[in-house]
Amino acid sequence: MKKGLKYSLMKTVGYLSYNLLKILPTGGKSYPGYLFLRYAGLDSLGNLAKEQIKDGSILITGTNGKTTTTTMIIDLMSNDVNISKSVDNNTIYALTTALLAKKSDIGIFEYGIRDLKHGIPDVVEKNIKPKVVVYTNVSREHTQVLGVKNSFEDYVKAKTLLSKNMKDGIVVANADDPIICNIGQEKQNDGHVVYYGFNVDNIEDDTDVSVMCPKCNKPLTYSHKYMNQRGVYSCSCGFKRCEPDVKITKYSIENNKNIITIDANVYNYFVDENISFTLDLELPLFGVHNVYNVLAATSTYACFTPKPENIEEKLKNYFNNIDLSILPPGRFEVLEYADKLVGIGQGDNGDALKVNYDYMNHFIQGNDYEFIYCTPDVNKEEIFEDHLNILKKINPTHITVIPGRVSVDVAKTYYTQIKDNNLNASFKSIEYDFEKRASGIIDSINESEYKYVVVSGCGEEHDVWNVTLNKLKE
Template sequence: MLDKLRLSIAKASGKSASLLSKVGPGGGGNIPGYVFSRVGDNESISSLASELKYGSILVTGTNGKTTTTTLLIKLISQDVQIRRSYENNTIHSILTAMLKQDGDLGVFEYGIRNKEFGIPDKVQKLIDPVGVVYTTISPEHSQVNNVKNSFLAYYSAKTLLSKEMKRGVIVANCDDPRTALIGLNKEKDVHVNYFGINITDIEDFDSKPIKCPNCGEILKYSHNFLNHRGFYSCECGFKRPEPNVKLVGAELNPDSWKLSIEGDLYNYAISKNVQFSLELNVPPFGLHNIYNTLASITAYASFTPKVENIEKSVKNIFDNLDMSFIPPGRFEIISYDNKHIGIGQGDNGDAVKVNAMFIKPYCKDSVEFIFTTPDEYEDDIFRDQYEVVKSLNPDHVIVVPGRKSIDKAREYYEIIKKDFETADFYPLDYEEMDKRIEKLTELAKESKYETIIMTGCGEEQAMWESIKRNFINR
């Protein structure tokens, strides 16, 4: 009786808090969930989460979380009313969505950079998700508050989000050995549906040795798609599991892509396997979004209660997709004045690699790379990003601070100038963001090169989206 009363009071308090001004822990959007958790207790949180008829799905990973969540929401909201949220790094954001929205299923992005701030084990215990989706895991986001954390600790924190699951489905990228191992280790407890690429037409242009997440030895790759994603095996017996949802064909043309996808996976809602075959026509949105497409389709087919709609619903979303689905500030290729200009955030080495692979087919003649640098304490990020710059071998490089420190950007520029003697440096001030945006736009528009890639660090909306809007009306 007291528990029910406490839950009711916590709910009322949380909903009332949404009327307050938008200040408080984690930003204004978190206030209702924050107040709910303070007035209630752990049992109140679990009770609130249990009110969702079909449970909750959490989407996590290093890259691809927001886009995968966006696509999954588009897909599954055709079949069931959902509660949803994006770009979450606190349990308060999830609770806020649960309090303020109606729906039988929760779809929540959940970013985790370490155990202390992300509390993944606590989130798993209290929310008790029926699904956890792993996009990909790499070292780029293991730095928190200018402190470089161990990648093993970062990887462990991601693992904790599903480690104690005893029901539901884990969706994992089988091309990524790190997410694949999470899935393999949980097959004894829950169903695991893997997604991946099953063609060799797509190939990385600069792959590096990758350690086996199971034993620490170097993995053997027969094919690399992108960085650590590919066909791999190890002498310890660990190897890439077969995907349940797989890309089996791709026609990648400049104006549109045709993707052939086959699926045979376990559906949690009906407790049995379902099969499907898809031919999708999508915009040329880059290799990373092929993975996001596979992840979202796998998650959708794993949890929709209307399995008879899978093929129709997926085609309805993807055949009508345009580039507006990508989150603000993400990389796009724009045609301008007989030039191809790729613009968007690439705040780590993996993201810059993805952007470079996206624009590489357009790099037939002269190429200019406008590189926006990381900040202080981000030398590891710079090294990974700069390896991609060198691999693309542009005819000219322009260096601009991507974050705050002009001195650090100049230090990075001096390193770049050793390899690219004609490189230029523009010390554009972070505090004068409008001028920085104006100058970066001008550099791209007035470039004499036929292909320009502008990527690196910088604020998603405050910088990258503003630059793109100087080229795109939407």
């Protein structure tokens, strides 16, 4: 079959399969894209993107915050233009399915990259030709993919490749994250970079985590830390944090709300000049990490909306009316259960575990509490090391260690290391079964003598957390 005919046929088949499968609970997010790429070929993705997207695409990547940031960008952009979207299913197949579904002005695609081989970021960039690549943050996670262990350096390289060869585009970069800031600096000579970050003194994270310079691999010096590796930093080699273009200049917590001011001076792709604005917002009390997501979404919208007029009003109307439903399933949630206040949600890297605790700490306020810690699996030592550093820093009154992934034996090994660090801990062995894990977590909550209980760590993506939450809410 001739290449052009095969392409047209598979485009039609993909479109029809999408419309047939979208009634399923999963919405047929991946299979139509898989069919198209399997039979039309990966090199057909470029033609598909060119035919289906008029003005260009936005790709959102990072370790944490991708789904929330993508959702916010979709909500904002969809009021201005017709969009194609892929969110919370961040594979090349889901992206391709979104392209097959319809023609649109702008594509907005969450894209997760765990390694070079499976994430193929350079291939995605070459074919999609994004106009904007958004980086949330980078921390140690996903060092093992399909049984193969990869270095953190390879993980960072894979993220970098998503924008490395992009020409005449915009990188939206977290200035407070050293690795992301470095990605931005390396793009400044062949495109625009919009940096976002904090510029306040009343947020301070005293977690003692050594962060290495992405240029020379020496320890960075921080004059201020906002959250984990994010802050104001410099290195003796000359590398330092860039001044944010979109920044938080005021931050406070009042009446269970985040009260913030954002000052922005941002290059807009469509008007080809900078636009400036100031926002005074009242956000849900959903943690500093989600305030970063608000900054990322604001930066992206400001630089790529074709309708920047009245931008302050549009951003205020949106953000002043969002609530906790903006957060995707499996994310940290606080609820009353029996006579306890329970904070529960996925924290499968040090960054996520810390922000979960920080959020719950608004309620704990110095009282004794239980931490039910769900361990990572085999060959996830780097993630456990990051988790252990957090646990040592926060020093819970008591820790119950539960296997979070497949191996019970490695969970026992992690428990031993926790005990060796003089933390008050006990181990609860639960076999690998979603229902039994969920029931075991709830049993541990019931058995705890403490009013405040934090449940976080690793689990099978959203499934264990959703099952457990549903049981708690029954």
